[in-house]
């Protein structure tokens with residue numbers, strides 16, 4: 001006998017009255033359906049990979065655990081019955097069911113943010129914040145209109161599609177780009193806020209933090225904070241909206257309407273049982289590749305900021321010295337994913353994508369993997385950016401739920417992911433090369449300020465070991481040498497460089513403390 005103990009929820013959610021139920025283990029889950037709950041969150045255990053893939057070609061799961069062979073998804077009674085008929089064994093996820101049925105409300109003194117989640121800015125608040133940043137930092141930030149959402153295109157209000165573009169406008173040269181998109185799936189609350197905080201971090205630390213200053217002087221950082229503003233305006237009322245709000249699919253008034261923007265991209269669109277042709281599906285791919293205005297705008301913008309580094313064939317590799325990094329920020333499951341998503345065959349630059357992926361995941365402890373290790377998808381952002389342009393492309397899956405509590409966001413997701421995004425920006429110059437070499441960290445000068453002609457001591461740690469190795473082990477090498485330049489970046493022609501020496505006398509391990517005396521004569 002199993003005992004269903006959803007009673008504790010009743011205290012929290014008066015409308016969601018649940019009595020404890022007991023039933024035999026072989027009884028179907030609908031028999032224990034909690035009174036008043038239209039949707040329940042279940043763990044659906046599957047037996048074969050085919051069963052899983054056929055599921056994800058119809059419905060977006062919340063999470064998939066390939067090792068324990070279950071997926072998590074919200075279902076109504078009819079869907080629960082269908083799943084059981086399809087051979088899935090269901091268990092109610094009590095905690096997530098309670099969470100799902102808590103009505104969103106502006107609690108207590110909350111004036112700003114998504115109701116119940118004051119740390120996540122709404123679409124309007126995000127836009128106002130970005131506009132204010134562009135006003136406050138005119139030399140460093142621009143708020144750029146790159147198109148119209150579906151609702152705006154069709155005269156239903158809607159929003160402009162906007163990119164916050166960060167770089168020092170007073171420094172020239174060929175600047176490599178990092179492009180990030182967030183909240184392309186509307187319900188993924190943490191994603192837009194992380195991206196917005198990343199912008200604030202960069203702008204607020206320019207001129208005081210040497211890394212940030214260097215990043216904005218020599219790189220472009222393009223942040224599309226709200227990639228799906230119509231959908232997000234639905235989701236921020238507390239509903240699990242994922243797609244855009246296109247009224248032509250599944251009925252204008254339906255909450256299941258719209259296209260899944262992360263199945264609508266052109267590259268290998270609809271190729272591989274990784275999306276659905278049914279309009280009401282959560283993974284509806286749209287009627288044609290790139291049909292949605294949000295997707296068309298992202299594709300055109302990416303093509304405008306990145307050079308095409310890859311030939312036309314699936315097997316063509318981008319040149320090893322190609323520049324540019326793209327990150328599509330999603331939630332949830334604590335993953336760092338890279339192409340391909342449409343085929344388990346490794347991408348032509350697969351090994352280098354894996355190297356950078358393992359470095360990006362080092363900061364968070366997220367599981368780095370090729371996207372197909374999760375499940376097969378087609379028409380996704382990352383397959384397009386890498387497939388069409390050869391740009392190193394990633395998907396982050398932040399955290400542990402869609403409507404993540406603010407405590408977890410502030411204490412873990414934000415502080416862990418900010419340095420990962422900073423590393424992504426740093427690697428944009430040569431993402432297929434630099435990450436296989438060491439990271440230079442803890443750089444300091446002593447004393448911090450000297451008069452011209454006086455000498456100063458430069459120290460740093462040069463570390464080749466910062467890989468997340470939970471899914472395979474990245475090889476590391478002993479550090480061979482370290483050098484520095486002053487004022488002119490190391491990649492520029494004719495730069496004069498000086499050597500640092502190993503503090504312990506010899507370069508022989510994968511992490512070395514290094515030191516040099518800096519001669520400031522003439523500076």
Ligand code: 0X9
Nearest residue numbers: 262330331332341371377380395
């Ligand atoms: O299914 C998706 O679109 C992503 N998961 S989510 O829960 N955020 O919806 C995963 C996509 C994985 N595939 C690729 N990144 N190619």
Ligand code: ZN
Nearest residue numbers: 185188330331
């Ligand atoms: Zn997503």
